[in-house]
Amino acid sequence: MGFLRRFLLTGTVLCAALSAVAPARAEDLDDLAPYKMIRSLQYVQDTVALGDHSAMEMQRFLLSTIDERLRTGESALFDDPRNVDAALVYAMSGGNPETLEVLIKKDVDGHFDSRLTDALRSYLSGRGTQSVKSLAEIFPEYKRSRVGPYLALVSANSVMRKDPALALTYFDWARLVAPGTIVEEAALRRSIYIASEADWIDKSMAYANRYARRYLRSPYASQFADLFVKLAVDHFEAIKEDDILEILSFMDVPRQREVYLRMARLAAISGKNKLASLAAERAQVLSGDGESVPKVLADLYSGLASVPSGDVAEAMESIIAIPDDKLSTKDRALKAAARAVAEEVLREPAVSVAAETQTETDLAKPVQQAEDASSDGLSEAELADRAMDPRAGGEEKPVAAAVEPEQEKKEQPESAGIDPAFDTFVSGGRSKLDEIDALLKGEGS
Numbered sequence: 001m002g003f004l005r006r007f008l009l010t011g012t013v014l015c016a017a018l019s020a021v022a023p024a025r026a027e028d029l030d031d032l033a034p035y036k037m038i039r040s041l042q043y044v045q046d047t048v049a050l051g052d053h054s055a056m057e058m059q060r061f062l063l064s065t066i067d068e069r070l071r072t073g074e075s076a077l078f079d080d081p082r083n084v085d086a087a088l089v090y091a092m093s094g095g096n097p098e099t100l101e102v103l104i105k106k107d108v109d110g111h112f113d114s115r116l117t118d119a120l121r122s123y124l125s126g127r128g129t130q131s132v133k134s135l136a137e138i139f140p141e142y143k144r145s146r147v148g149p150y151l152a153l154v155s156a157n158s159v160m161r162k163d164p165a166l167a168l169t170y171f172d173w174a175r176l177v178a179p180g181t182i183v184e185e186a187a188l189r190r191s192i193y194i195a196s197e198a199d200w201i202d203k204s205m206a207y208a209n210r211y212a213r214r215y216l217r218s219p220y221a222s223q224f225a226d227l228f229v230k231l232a233v234d235h236f237e238a239i240k241e242d243d244i245l246e247i248l249s250f251m252d253v254p255r256q257r258e259v260y261l262r263m264a265r266l267a268a269i270s271g272k273n274k275l276a277s278l279a280a281e282r283a284q285v286l287s288g289d290g291e292s293v294p295k296v297l298a299d300l301y302s303g304l305a306s307v308p309s310g311d312v313a314e315a316m317e318s319i320i321a322i323p324d325d326k327l328s329t330k331d332r333a334l335k336a337a338a339r340a341v342a343e344e345v346l347r348e349p350a351v352s353v354a355a356e357t358q359t360e361t362d363l364a365k366p367v368q369q370a371e372d373a374s375s376d377g378l379s380e381a382e383l384a385d386r387a388m389d390p391r392a393g394g395e396e397k398p399v400a401a402a403v404e405p406e407q408e409k410k411e412q413p414e415s416a417g418i419d420p421a422f423d424t425f426v427s428g429g430r431s432k433l434d435e436i437d438a439l440l441k442g443e444g445s
Helices: 002-021 034-049 053-072 075-079 081-091 097-106 114-124 128-142 148-159 164-177 182-197 201-214 221-234 241-248 253-270 273-285 292-306 312-320 329-346 360-374 380-388 399-403 406-411 420-439
Strands: none
Touching (some): 034 053, 034 182, 053 097, 075 081, 081 097, 081 114, 097 114, 114 128, 148 164, 164 182, 182 201, 182 221, 201 221, 201 241, 221 253, 253 273, 253 329, 273 292, 292 312, 312 329
16 A cells, blocks of 8 residues: 555656646646655655666656746745655755755754754755764754655765764664665765775674665665675675675676676785685676676686786786777786786896806805804795885895805995996886886776
C-alpha cells in the first residue's frame, strides 16, 4: 500500500506539472502543497538510488518545479508545519540554496526555526564547520522529525573531519530511520570513507558489504567502487581475501573485472606489487575472448608490478608490446613511466679508465665488504635505491670516501670526489626519475 500511495502521488505531480505547461490550467500547480511534492521527490530519488537511472530526469524536473512552488507560494502556505519541513528537506536534498534565503526573508510570521536555518545556511554556503555546535545542539530536538534523516546527514558531513566517530553515529542514525532510501545510500557510502581514513578496517568492510548488498545499481556506485578499491589497496595486509571476494560476489562479471582493474592499477602505482599481480590476474580470468581492452590493461598493470620484483627485461618487453591505442592518456603515461624505470634499472653505468685500473686489493675487497655489511636484509628495490643514492646509508659523504679503508683516506687529498662518470650516471638517473614523477603527477586512482 505504501508503494502504491507513493506511486499515485508521483502521478499526481506529473499530471500537475504537465498541466502547468498549459496556461489555462496553470493554477493546478499552485494548488499543490509542497509537502506532497516533496514526497514525490523522495520517491523518485529513492528509485534512482535503487537503480532506476531513467528517473534522474524526473528528479531534476521535480527539483525545479518544487523550487518555483516554494518561491512563489504565499506566506500562509507555511502555516502548515509539513510545508515548512518540506522546504527544509528540499534544501538538504540538492535543492537551490538561494531558495532557502528567499523563504527566510519572507518569513515574517516566524514559521522557520532560525537556529536551524542559520545552521543550514552556513552548511550550504560551504561553512559547515561553523555550524557544528549549532547542529549538535539542534539535532536531538529534530532527530525524530520529518527532517531528522536529512539533518543527520548534514550533521555528519559537518563533523566528519574533526570527529569521525561522532560522524558515524549520525550516519548510523540516518540509516536506521531511513532504510532503503537515498539517505541510507549516502550514509553508507560516506561511512566507508570515514572508517577507512580512520583505520577502522572492520567497520569500513562492514559498511562496504552492506552497500554492495543494497546499492550496486545506484548512479553513485562508481564512487563506492573507488572507495572500496582504495580501502583494499591501503589496508591489503589487514583485510582477508575472502572478505574482498564476498563483496565482489554481489557484482556481475563486468563490474568485478572493472574493480579488479582499478585495484591492480592503484596497487601498481602504490608499490603493492603482490596485490597488483593478483588483481591483474583475476581481471584477465574474467575477460571474455572478444574483450581486448581489459586484457591489455591487465597486462599493463601486471607488467608494472613485475618491474621491481620480477625479470625486468621480460617485464619491459611485455610493456613495450602493449599497443598505445588501447590505452587511455593516463595509462599511456603509466606505460611510459614503467618503461623509463625498467630502462634505468637495466642501463649499466659508464666506468672510467681510472676506476678500471684499481686493483682488487685496493678497491674490490673494501667495496664488497661495505656492500655485504650495508645490504644485508635489503630488498632488490632498496638495493637499487642505494646504488642510485650515495646518501642512502645515512651519511653525508661521497661514495668513494664511504668505502675506502682508513689508511687510504689519509693518503688521498681532501678534494677527491666522486668518479665523474659515476656522477654523470647518478645525475642522469635522477633526471629520469624527475621525468617519471612528472608523468605520474596527479596519479593515485
